[in-house]
Amino acid sequence: MIEHDVVIVGAGLAGQSAALAAIAGGAKDVAILSKVHPVRSHSGAAQGGIAASLGNEAEDSVEMHDYDTVKGGDFLSDQDASLILTESAPEMIYALEHMGVVFSRTEDGKIAQRPFGGHSSPRACFAADRTGHAILHGLFEQVVKHDVKIYSEWYMLSIIVHDHGCHGIVVMNIDSGEIEVIKTKAVMFGTGGYGRIFQTTTNAFASTGDGAIISYRAGVPLEDTEFMQFHPTGLYRHGILASEGARGEGAYLINGEGERFMERYAAGMMELAPRDIVSRAEQTEIDEGRGGEEDGDAVYLDLRHLGRERIMERLPQIWQLSRDFQGIDMIEEPIPIQPTAHYSMGGIPTNVDGEVVYDEENTVLAGYYSAGECACVSTHGANRLGTNSLLEACVYGDRAGRSIAKYLSGGYEERPATPQVFSDAVAQATERADRVRAMDGPERLGDIRNDLKVAMTNKCGVYRDEGPLTELTDELREFRGRYARAHISDRTRRFNTEFLEAVELDHMIELAEVMVAGALARKESRGGHSRRDFPTRDDENFLKHTLANRAEDGTPDLTYKPVKIIRHEPVERTY
Amino acid sequence: MPEPITIRVKRFDPETDAESYWQDYTFEPPSEDSTLLDCINHIKWFIDGTLTYRMSCRSAICGSCAMRVNGGGQLVCNSQYRDHLDADNTITVEPAGNMPVVKDLVTDATGFWEKIRAVDPYIRSDREREAEGEHLMSPEDFSNIDDASTCIMCGACYSECASYEIDKNFLGPAALAKAQRVVHDTRDEEQGPRLARLSEYGGMWDCAHCFACVQACPKPVNPLYRIVDLRNEAHRRNFHDNNGSRHARGFVDIIEESGWLDEAKLPLKSVGSLKEFVTDLLPMGIRMGVKNKFRPNPMHLLPGRHHPPVPKMNEITKIIDKTKAADPADNE
Numbered sequence: 029m030i031e032h033d034v035v036i037v038g039a040g041l042a043g044q045s046a047a048l049a050a051i052a053g054g055a056k057d058v059a060i061l062s063k064v065h066p067v068r069s070h071s072g073a074a075q076g077g078i079a080a081s082l083g084n085e086a087e088d089s090v091e092m093h094d095y096d097t098v099k100g101g102d103f104l105s106d107q108d109a110s111l112i113l114t115e116s117a118p119e120m121i122y123a124l125e126h127m128g129v130v131f132s133r134t135e136d137g138k139i140a141q142r143p144f145g146g147h148s149s150p151r152a153c154f155a156a157d158r159t160g161h162a163i164l165h166g167l168f169e170q171v172v173k174h175d176v177k178i179y180s181e182w183y184m185l186s187i188i189v190h191d192h193g194c195h196g197i198v199v200m201n202i203d204s205g206e207i208e209v210i211k212t213k214a215v216m217f218g219t220g221g222y223g224r225i226f227q228t229t230t231n232a233f234a235s236t237g238d239g240a241i242i243s244y245r246a247g248v249p250l251e252d253t254e255f256m257q258f259h260p261t262g263l264y265r266h267g268i269l270a271s272e273g274a275r276g277e278g279a280y281l282i283n284g285e286g287e288r289f290m291e292r293y294a295a296g297m298m299e300l301a302p303r304d305i306v307s308r309a310e311q312t313e314i315d316e317g318r319g320g321e322e323d324g325d326a327v328y329l330d331l332r333h334l335g336r337e338r339i340m341e342r343l344p345q346i347w348q349l350s351r352d353f354q355g356i357d358m359i360e361e362p363i364p365i366q367p368t369a370h371y372s373m374g375g376i377p378t379n380v381d382g383e384v385v386y387d388e389e390n391t392v393l394a395g396y397y398s399a400g401e402c403a404c405v406s407t408h409g410a411n412r413l414g415t416n417s418l419l420e421a422c423v424y425g426d427r428a429g430r431s432i433a434k435y436l437s438g439g440y441e442e443r444p445a446t447p448q449v450f451s452d453a454v455a456q457a458t459e460r461a462d463r464v465r466a467m468d469g470p471e472r473l474g475d476i477r478n479d480l481k482v483a484m485t486n487k488c489g490v491y492r493d494e495g496p497l498t499e500l501t502d503e504l505r506e507f508r509g510r511y512a513r514a515h516i517s518d519r520t521r522r523f524n525t526e527f528l529e530a531v532e533l534d535h536m537i538e539l540a541e542v543m544v545a546g547a548l549a550r551k552e553s554r555g556g557h558s559r560r561d562f563p564t565r566d567d568e569n570f571l572k573h574t575l576a577n578r579a580e581d582g583t584p585d586l587t588y589k590p591v592k593i594i595r596h597e598p599v600e601r602t603y
Numbered sequence: 604m605p606e607p608i609t610i611r612v613k614r615f616d617p618e619t620d621a622e623s624y625w626q627d628y629t630f631e632p633p634s635e636d637s638t639l640l641d642c643i644n645h646i647k648w649f650i651d652g653t654l655t656y657r658m659s660c661r662s663a664i665c666g667s668c669a670m671r672v673n674g675g676g677q678l679v680c681n682s683q684y685r686d687h688l689d690a691d692n693t694i695t696v697e698p699a700g701n702m703p704v705v706k707d708l709v710t711d712a713t714g715f716w717e718k719i720r721a722v723d724p725y726i727r728s729d730r731e732r733e734a735e736g737e738h739l740m741s742p743e744d745f746s747n748i749d750d751a752s753t754c755i756m757c758g759a760c761y762s763e764c765a766s767y768e769i770d771k772n773f774l775g776p777a778a779l780a781k782a783q784r785v786v787h788d789t790r791d792e793e794q795g796p797r798l799a800r801l802s803e804y805g806g807m808w809d810c811a812h813c814f815a816c817v818q819a820c821p822k823p824v825n826p827l828y829r830i831v832d833l834r835n836e837a838h839r840r841n842f843h844d845n846n847g848s849r850h851a852r853g854f855v856d857i858i859e860e861s862g863w864l865d866e867a868k869l870p871l872k873s874v875g876s877l878k879e880f881v882t883d884l885l886p887m888g889i890r891m892g893v894k895n896k897f898r899p900n901p902m903h904l905l906p907g908r909h910h911p912p913v914p915k916m917n918e919i920t921k922i923i924d925k926t927k928a929a930d931p932a933d934n935e
C-alpha cells in the first residue's frame with residue numbers, strides 16, 4: 029500500500045494549481061496522479077483566454093465581471109462562488125505571470141486582453157490562441173521546480189469513502205497493470221469534463237468523466253449535469269475547436285446563404301453573445317434549412333476581413349488546424365463549423381473552499397476536495413462564459429489546495445479505517461478489472477461507444493424534448509445491457525489501453541444516464557439546457573440545482589438544492 | 604468510399620513477444636479526409652483492439668501521439684492519411700526513436716523528461732508570486748520566446764536527433780528549446796549561470812545541425828533555430844571559454860584567412876588547453892593518421908595562412924564584414 033498525506037487526481041489547471049497551493053500552504057507529502065502525463069491534460073487545448081478585470085485595454089471592474097458571469101449563467105450561478113471567482117481573478121493572473129506563464133502583450137508591455145462572448149469588456153488575457161497550453165506548461169514548470177511526486181500514467185479506479193470520510197483511492201499503474209491502494213488524509217479530484225459522450229466534441233479522448241462517476245458511485249451526488257455547453261464553433265464534423273477568440277478578434281458567423289444571421293438573435297452583441305444563445309441560433313439556422321455543406325449541417329465562421337497579419341499573429345493555431353484538418357485557408361475562405369459539445373457546467377458539488385458536499389444542506393465529506401471542470405461550485409450556473417473556466421480551474425484549484433493544507437495542519441482528525449476497508453476496495457477493483465479483461469461477448473466496444481454518442485447528440489443535444497429524452501432513457505438501459513455483452517481482445521496487463529477504454533465507456537454510459545435524467549426532469553429552458561416543449565425559463569419551479577444520487581438499483585434519484593442569490597436578482601436575459 | 608489502404612505497424616507486446624514484428628492492416632479509411640490518427644483508431648476500435656499507442660487531444664496540442672511514420676518522427680493526429688501513402692497505398696508506422704519501446708507504439712519517455720528537468724525549466728526570479736501587477740514585457744521580448752513556448756513536448760524531435768543517438772549526454776533539441784525559452788525570458792534573473800551550464804559538454808554546442816528536429820517538429824519551435832539563438836546569446840555575453848564557442852569562432856577565423864575551410868586546423872582552434880590537445884586530440888589524430896583519414900601537416904601548428912586565398916576572396920571578406928557589422932556582439 030502506498031501512502032501520502034495528499035493525492036491530487038488530475039494534472040490539468042485545477043489539479044496542478046491545487047498541488048502547488050497545498051505545498052505553499054505547508055503540506056509536506058503531496059502527490060499528483062494522472063492517467064496522462066501532466067502536460068497532456070486537456071487544459072492544454074484551451075485556446076482563447078482567461079478572464080480577469082485587469083482593465084488593460086478598456087475600463088473594467090470586478091462588479092462588471094461578476095454580473096456578466098451570473099447573467100451569462102442564466103442566474104443559476106451561486107453568487108458567493110461567482111464573486112470569489114471574479115474578485116480573485118486579477119491576483120491569479122498576476123501570480124501566473126510571476127511564475128513564468130507566457131502572455132501576449134500590449135504595446136506598452138502589459139498583458140493583452142481581448143473581447144469574449146458575454147463579457148461586457150475586453151478581459152480575456154491570452155497567449156496567442158494557446159492560452160491553456162501556456163498556463164498548463166507554466167504550472168508544470170513549478171511542479172518540476174518543487175519536485176512534486178508525480179504518478180504519471182496511473183489510472184484511478186475508485187475512491188475509498190467510509191464513515192463520512194475519504195481515506196484514499198484505488199489506482200492502476202498503467203505500465204504494469206497492477207492495482208494498488210493509495211492511502212491518504214486528503215484526496216482532491218481535478219479530473220476534467222465529459223464531452224466525449226457526444227458525437228462531435230472539442231474534448232480530448234481522455235475527457236470521459238471518470239472522476240465524476242467514480243465520485244457518484246461512492247455515494248456523492250452529481251449536480252446540474254444536464255447543463256452541457258455546446259460551443260458554436262467546432263470545426264464541422266471534426267469538432268476541433270476554433271476558439272471564440274476568433275469572434276473576439278472580429279470574425280463573423282454566416283449561414284449557407286451568406287447572411288450574418290446573429291442579427292436576428294442577438295442584435296446587440298451579435299457574434300459575441302453567450303455560447304448557449306449562439307449555438308441555438310446556429311442550430312435553428314440549420315434546422316430551418318439555411319445551413320451549408322452537403323448535408324446542410326454547418327454554418328460558417330468568416331475571418332477573411334481580419335486579414336492575414338492579424339490572423340497569423342493572434343490566431344495562428346486555428347489557422348493551422350483548419351488547414352490541416354479541413355484543408356481550408358481561412359484567410360481566403362470561410363470555414364464550416366457547427367455546435368459542438370464543449371463544457372460540462374455540472375459535476376461534483378463543492379463549497380467555495382473546494383470541499384466536496386454531499387447533500388441539500390451542503391454537508392462536507394471530510395478529506396475529499398474537488399475543483400475544475402469535474403466540480404460544480406457553480407460559478408457558471410446554467411452556462412459558462414468563455415475564459416471563465418481556466419480561471420475557475422486556477423482559482424478553485426488554488427483554494428482547494430489551500431483548504432487541504434489548512435485541514436492537515438488543523439482540522440484533520442484521525443478517523444481510522446480498518447485494514448478491511450482497504451482490502452475490500454482493492455478486491456472490488458480487482459474483481460472489476462478481471463471481469464472487464466475477460467469480456468467475451470459479441471458486441472464491439474467501438475460500436476457501443478459510437479451509438480451512445482449519436483444517441484446523446486440527437487436526443488440530448490442543443491435542443492431537447494420530452495419524447496426523445498424518454499426514448500433515450502430506455503435506450504441507455506439497453507446500452508448497459510450491450511456493454512455487459514461486449515468483447516475485449518487485449519487480455520494482457522501491461523499498458524492495456526483497450527481495457528482503459530472499456531472502463532471509460534462504462535463511466536460514459538452512466539454519466540449519460542445522469543444527464544438525461546436531469547434533462548428530463550428540468551421542465552424549463554435555461555442556459556445550456558433548452559427544452560422545445562418548455563421554451564422559457566421557469567424561476568418559480570426551477571431556480572434550483574439538480575442533485576442526482578445513485579439509488580440502490582443504480583439509477584439516478586433526483587433532489588434539488590437552492591441557488592445562492594445574493595446581489596443579483598434574476599431578470600430576463602437579453603443581449 | 605475511400606480506397607482501401609494498408610497500414611503496416613511495428614508491433615511488440617512485452618508479455619508475449621521476444622522481438623518486435625510487422626503487422627499489416629488493410630481496410631477502408633473512415634472517410635476521405637480522415638487523419639492518420641483516425642485510421643489508427645479505426646484499426647483499434649473495429650479491427651484489432653490490441654493495437655496500443657498514446658493519443659488524447661487529436662488536435663496537435665497534447666503531444667501524446669508522436670511516432671515514426673514512413674521512417675520520420677511526427678504526430679499522427681495533424682495530417683491526413685492521404686499525405687503519407689506510398690506507391691503501394693501503404694503507410695509504415697513505428698514507435699518513436701531514441702526511446703525504449705514499452706508496447707507497440709508506446710515508448711518510455713523517462714530519458715526525454717530527465718533532459719527537460721536538467722535545464723531547470725522554470726523562471727528563476729526573486730519577484731515570483733508577489734502580486735503587484737505584471738512584469739512589463741514588450742511585444743518584441745514576447746516574440747523572442749513565442750516560438751519556443753509553443754513546444755508541446757511530444758518528443759518527435761528527440762526521436763530523430765542524430766546527435767543524441769550517438770551521445771546520450773547531449774541534452775537534445777526539446778530541452779535546449781526549453782532552455783532558450785527561459786534564457787530569453789526577460790523575467791528570468793539567471794541567464795548568466797544558465798548560459799555557462801548550457802555551454803558545457805552535452806549542451807548547445809553539441810548539436811550537429813542535421814536539421815532532423817526542424818523537420819520533425821509539428822509546431823513553430825524549430826529546435827535547431829532555438830539552439831542557434833542560444834549560441835548567439837552565449838557569444839553576446841562572452842561565454843567563449845569552451846570548445847563549442849572556440850570552434851565557431853575558429854571557423855570564422857579560418858575562413859577569414861583564405862576562404863578555405865581547413866578542417867585539420869579547426870580542431871586545433873577548438874581545444875581549450877595543451878592538456879586536452881595531448882589527451883584527446885593527439886591520440887585521435889594519430890588514429891586517423893594510421894587509418895589514412897588525414898595527413899598531418901606540422902605547418903598547422905604555426906600561426907598564419909597555409910593556403911592561397913580562394914578566387915573572389917574579397918567577396919567572402921565582404922560577407923564576413925557585413926555579418927559582423929549587423930551584430931557586432933556575435934564576434935567579440
Ligand SMILES: Cc1cc2nc3c(=O)[nH]c(=O)nc-3n(C[C@H](O)[C@H](O)[C@H](O)COP(=O)(O)OP(=O)(O)OC[C@H]3O[C@@H](n4cnc5c(N)ncnc54)[C@H](O)[C@@H]3O)c2cc1C
Nearest residue numbers: 038039040041042063071076077184220400401415417418
Ligand atoms: C478545446 C477547448 C478549448 C477551451 N478553451 C478555453 C478557453 O479559452 N478559456 C477557458 O476558460 N476555458 C476553455 N476551455 C475549458 C477549459 O479548458 C477546461 O474546462 C479546463 O481546462 C479544465 O481543467 P481541469 O484541470 O478541470 O481538467 P483537465 O485539464 O481536463 O484535466 C483532467 C485531468 O484529470 C486526469 N484524469 C481524469 N480521469 C482520471 C483517472 N481516472 N485517473 C487518473 N487521472 C485522471 C487527466 O489525466 C488530467 O490530468 C476549453 C476547453 C476545450 C476542450
Ligand code: FES
Nearest residue numbers: 659661666668680
Ligand atoms: S493526440 Fe494530442 S498531439 Fe496528437
